[in-house]
Amino acid sequence: MMTTQKDAAVNAMLSWLMDDHVLKQIPQDLECTNEFDLHQLHYYIFRFREQKHDPWLLGVCGGYEVDEHEHCGHVFSRYIEYHKETEVQDAIDIVEMIRDYWMKRADEEIQRNNNHQDVQSNEESGNFNGFVLMDTHHFDVLNVVKQMKEDWNLNVELSSDQDQSDDAIVMDIDDMLVAISFIDAPVPDNEAEYFAQSNYFWKDGVEVTKRHVSQILLAVLGHGEPCRKAGELFVKIASSALKNEHALGIYTAGTVFEPAFYIDCAQAIKEQDFPLDNLVYFGLYQKDHLWNAYTYGMQDFHKEEMEILHVDMDPMDLRNMLFDIAYYVLTSNVVLKDGETIGFSQDQRLPITFSKGEAVEGNSLKIHLD
Numbered sequence: 001m002m003t004t005q006k007d008a009a010v011n012a013m014l015s016w017l018m019d020d021h022v023l024k025q026i027p028q029d030l031e032c033t034n035e036f037d038l039h040q041l042h043y044y045i046f047r048f049r050e051q052k053h054d055p056w057l058l059g060v061c062g063g064y065e066v067d068e069h070e071h072c073g074h075v076f077s078r079y080i081e082y083h084k085e086t087e088v089q090d091a092i093d094i095v096e097m098i099r100d101y102w103m104k105r106a107d108e109e110i111q112r113n114n115n116h117q118d119v120q121s122n123e124e125s126g127n128f129n130g131f132v133l134m135d136t137h138h139f140d141v142l143n144v145v146k147q148m149k150e151d152w153n154l155n156v157e158l159s160s161d162q163d164q165s166d167d168a169i170v171m172d173i174d175d176m177l178v179a180i181s182f183i184d185a186p187v188p189d190n191e192a193e194y195f196a197q198s199n200y201f202w203k204d205g206v207e208v209t210k211r212h213v214s215q216i217l218l219a220v221l222g223h224g225e226p227c228r229k230a231g232e233l234f235v236k237i238a239s240s241a242l243k244n245e246h247a248l249g250i251y252t253a254g255t256v257f258e259p260a261f262y263i264d265c266a267q268a269i270k271e272q273d274f275p276l277d278n279l280v281y282f283g284l285y286q287k288d289h290l291w292n293a294y295t296y297g298m299q300d301f302h303k304e305e306m307e308i309l310h311v312d313m314d315p316m317d318l319r320n321m322l323f324d325i326a327y328y329v330l331t332s333n334v335v336l337k338d339g340e341t342i343g344f345s346q347d348q349r350l351p352i353t354f355s356k357g358e359a360v361e362g363n364s365l366k367i368h369l370d
Helices: 004-017 084-113 142-152 188-196 205-209 227-241 259-271 315-331
Strands: 029-038 041-049 057-064 074-076 125-134 168-173 176-183 214-226 247-252 255-257 281-287 290-296 306-311 350-356 363-367
Touching: 004 029, 004 041, 004 057, 004 074, 004 125, 004 214, 029 084, 041 084, 057 084, 125 227, 142 168, 142 227, 176 227, 188 205, 188 247, 188 255, 205 247, 214 227, 227 247, 227 259, 247 259, 255 259, 281 315, 290 315, 306 315
Parallel strands: 306 363
Antiparallel strands: 029 041, 041 057, 057 074, 125 214, 125 247, 168 176, 176 214, 247 255, 281 290, 290 306, 350 363
16 A cells, blocks of 8 residues: 555656656656565665557665655666566666665665654755546546646746657646646556545545546656645646546545545635645544544655544544644744644643654654643
8 A cells, every 4th residue: 555655755756757867757657566675675666658658667766764755865767678577676686786876875864864853844845746536548638737727827838858748748837847647547456445545524535536547647846946835836736637527536645635625725825825634634543432643744844744642532623733733833834843842822831752653654743632
């Protein structure tokens, strides 16, 4: 199943392929086919092709520490043909070939990411991606461009160094790179259906998600622009794509959102507000008659995920409390730290600890209510 770390790998591979020294454009197809461990690091194997009838090529991305989301520089994808029966060994050969060169970079990355005190602010650039689930086998991505121009009055500049097709397109918008690609295949391994179960706001979400037969891959690469700006651009594009009559939902931020919900929440941007509900999912679950809440998506803003655990309170009140904390952190660009406190009044002091997450990968900030 897709995890935050796998999301990071997809973004890293897309960024690599769209860079000037590789494809310079989004591939027609990109699939994560396998994963493996090497030298106590985790790797993801991809296959991709520039056009529908091109041969599949091999890509590998990784060097991930357990539960971490920054790779150590082992991203490679060019001119190596993909073969299912030898994909793992071929990927290992690639990693070994470039491992020595990147060893110094890996050490620096691991040092930086193992210390949550060094978490960067959301002024750092960020990447966002998602998958609009469709019930059609044919779609022209230029329809999305037309809709987002109408909805958001965006100044769209099509990339001049590539041939634009009706299946894939790359654009420059506000100094950020935007890729939109129609993939005539469902999200593999029932990932979307699995994560649709978590959306407590959409009763029929799983059944609707099961109907999808294709997907639109949306990606925004910040290219130096702040995370918040990149995130808001992603929300604009995604909300416009969801207006299509064939759109069933969008798989992003650890769940599947209903089109009407996502489009409505996106209107916050027009009110000069931050569309938090579009970019961060607030999970809820019950254990031993007590409620728990967690975030999924704070890492996209270079912030730690957060949890409130084992409390006896109304679940929606709990969700709203975590929402307010996340909103404060992202809109005020605050870095919460282990040992600090947070409160909603002058007298309230809720302790904060940093430890291994219960419902999220890696470590998380725990907000203690008692």
